[in-house]
Amino acid sequence: MTMESPRGDGEKRPSSEGDELDSKLGSVPPLRPVDRFGLKSSPTSPASASTKGRVQSEREREEGRLRKWRKMIGVGGADWKHYVRRNPQVVKRRIRKGVPDCLRGLVWQLTSGSRDLLLMNQGVYEQLVLYETSAAELDIIRDISRTFPSHVFFQQRHGPGQRALYNILKAYSVYDRDVGYVQGMGFLAGLLLLYMSEEDAFWLLVALLKGAVHAPMEGLYLVGLPLVQQYLFQFERLVKELVPKVGAHFEEEMINPSMYASQWFITVFSYSFPFSLALRIWDVFLYEVLFHSLLPT
Amino acid sequence: MGSMGMGSQTATVSPLAKYKLVFLGDQSVGKTSIITRFMYDKFDNTYQATIGIDFLSKTMYLEDRTVRLQLWDTAGQERFRSLIPSYIRDSSVAVVVYDVSNRQSFLNTARWVEEVRTERGSDVIIMLVGNKTDLVDKRQVSIEEGDAKAKDFGVMFIETSSKAGFNIKALFRKIAAALPGMEALSSHKDKDDLVDVNLKPTQNSQAEGKAGGCAC
Numbered sequence: 402m403t404m405e406s407p408r409g410d411g412e413k414r415p416s417s418e419g420d421e422l423d424s425k426l427g428s429v430p431p432l433r434p435v436d437r438f439g440l441k442s443s444p445t446s447p448a449s450a451s452t453k454g455r456v457q458s459e460r461e462r463e464e465g466r467l468r469k470w471r472k473m474i475g476v477g478g479a480d481w482k483h484y485v486r487r488n489p490q491v492v493k494r495r496i497r498k499g500v501p502d503c504l505r506g507l508v509w510q511l512t513s514g515s516r517d518l519l520l521m522n523q524g525v526y527e528q529l530v531l532y533e534t535s536a537a538e539l540d541i542i543r544d545i546s547r548t549f550p551s552h553v554f555f556q557q558r559h560g561p562g563q564r565a566l567y568n569i570l571k572a573y574s575v576y577d578r579d580v581g582y583v584q585g586m587g588f589l590a591g592l593l594l595l596y597m598s599e600e601d602a603f604w605l606l607v608a609l610l611k612g613a614v615h616a617p618m619e620g621l622y623l624v625g626l627p628l629v630q631q632y633l634f635q636f637e638r639l640v641k642e643l644v645p646k647v648g649a650h651f652e653e654e655m656i657n658p659s660m661y662a663s664q665w666f667i668t669v670f671s672y673s674f675p676f677s678l679a680l681r682i683w684d685v686f687l688y689e690v691l692f693h694s695l696l697p698t
Numbered sequence: 699m700g701s702m703g704m705g706s707q708t709a710t711v712s713p714l715a716k717y718k719l720v721f722l723g724d725q726s727v728g729k730t731s732i733i734t735r736f737m738y739d740k741f742d743n744t745y746q747a748t749i750g751i752d753f754l755s756k757t758m759y760l761e762d763r764t765v766r767l768q769l770w771d772t773a774g775q776e777r778f779r780s781l782i783p784s785y786i787r788d789s790s791v792a793v794v795v796y797d798v799s800n801r802q803s804f805l806n807t808a809r810w811v812e813e814v815r816t817e818r819g820s821d822v823i824i825m826l827v828g829n830k831t832d833l834v835d836k837r838q839v840s841i842e843e844g845d846a847k848a849k850d851f852g853v854m855f856i857e858t859s860s861k862a863g864f865n866i867k868a869l870f871r872k873i874a875a876a877l878p879g880m881e882a883l884s885s886h887k888d889k890d891d892l893v894d895v896n897l898k899p900t901q902n903s904q905a906e907g908k909a910g911g912c913a914c
Contacts (some may be wrong), residue, residue, distance in 0.1 A: 551744075556744075584774075625777070626780055660751055
């Protein structure tokens, strides 16, 4: 049922318990096994009985890393800027190894510069969500149930995940009327929502698209998708340069990057990659791509 | 269509004919679900919204020949239209989908058809598809309206439900029957007027469409 979003079926209405069809098709069987990221887990489980010892040592290593990370960023991120200025290469190395999952949300906010935006704009998000209306509301509603449908947080019709997603996208479409709402943004917002509050996620989206510490990326969604076109062009050149055989083969078969890579860029890799990989890309992307202006090369 | 008498041997021996189909239509009308039903004969209630372009391909075995279909699934939102023209240009078939329970998506098919005509002129097969016929109570566009609109555009027409699996095979059979492959097979015989040949099955199929779904 989620495929066809009913028009005129007020999305903001609280979840309809009486609607049998809704509860049957919209929500999920409660005890579905999920992986550590909250996605429906596939039968292939990495932890087999023989790896118990390894799991133990991995946990110890993870705890060690976590201690280092906590020291590096300080309480609430207080020491972050200082540390980055003094040891950018250490930070880079640690980020390449992956930000610890429990600190990921905070670190992303620090590297994207969204923390500062939030502090400078107290109350703005609430205003956007509660009092503004957007021309894109219908479009947004149509896509809500089609954003990470296999993630537990977003599965429940009108559940907290879907509501937060709707709020962020509506707020953004009001905040930046030139860009409005474009399909694909939902996957960015969805990814962010798994690691931070609604308001934090909104400001990170703003930081990303309007450019807090870096060149804005709104060109991913502006009319004509100029930044997507630019990335596709650069990507094609890079393929030819770095993997010339692949590049030549693609050219011979008349495969160009827009056929497979437009969705990578439009969703900043959050759409079609394994979730754990997407997270690592975001770790690196937010620090090295967005934060790079602050780094010595 | 005259080369049909040549029998199946000719077709199977000749290299696999490839055709590109581009799927167009508004957001959430069911383009991806039609493709998924055709490819894997399954239906999910939740598909991720298509972002940009998706590509799938399938070999279709017909009575007299085998064809390779390349399916280009597109994002429905207006903003992505800048990505789409090159796919239309490369495709010999455009499948324009609307949702029978969403009148606006039906009205917008005019823009999609126009877009296709702009890129390809009349050298293209266009199929208008009214999807989601399973939503009986929510229907906003009748089959007669759909049929009339298709006649108006001069394109083929069919109603489908990918959820119920209704008419999906018929849709692709109709397309296959109209493919310019018949001339391709007999191209050494010097068929010159492609456009004419393309258009004929179009009109025939419209009549069939009106009669309701074929058995599939």
